[in-house]
Amino acid sequence: MTPRPRPLVDPVNQFFWQAGKAGQLQILRCQACGTWLHPPRPICAKCLSEEVAPETVSGTGIVYSVTVNHQPWVPGLKVPYVIARVSLDGVDDVLLTTNIVGERALESRIGDAVRVTFEEQDGLWFPLFTHSR
16 A cells, blocks of 8 residues: 555544544534535635534435546555545535545546445545545
């Protein structure tokens, strides 16, 4: 397994990188107005509430946009690989930038149904997606 670039983990987003340990995808949500917040931030952009908390979501969604990368930008990361933005089911206005992995990854198209899977590296669980059909 090739090491993925390590994200900057801080107190506001740590839950996102740890939830996969329990097989869960969590997205921050404002407890005052219900707005989903991703990337995570400490204050709701809609109502300015500081009452935000991670919530477990289904981990399913639809490919919103997709590209196949052939450029080896990261040393050791095998190409080609698929970069996608996934519209999560039940999580309004959130597009999660991720990778599509698995046997059919290179066949990914806009509109494909996908589900989350996790890859652990150095105590972080990266949410990746595979085709669900």
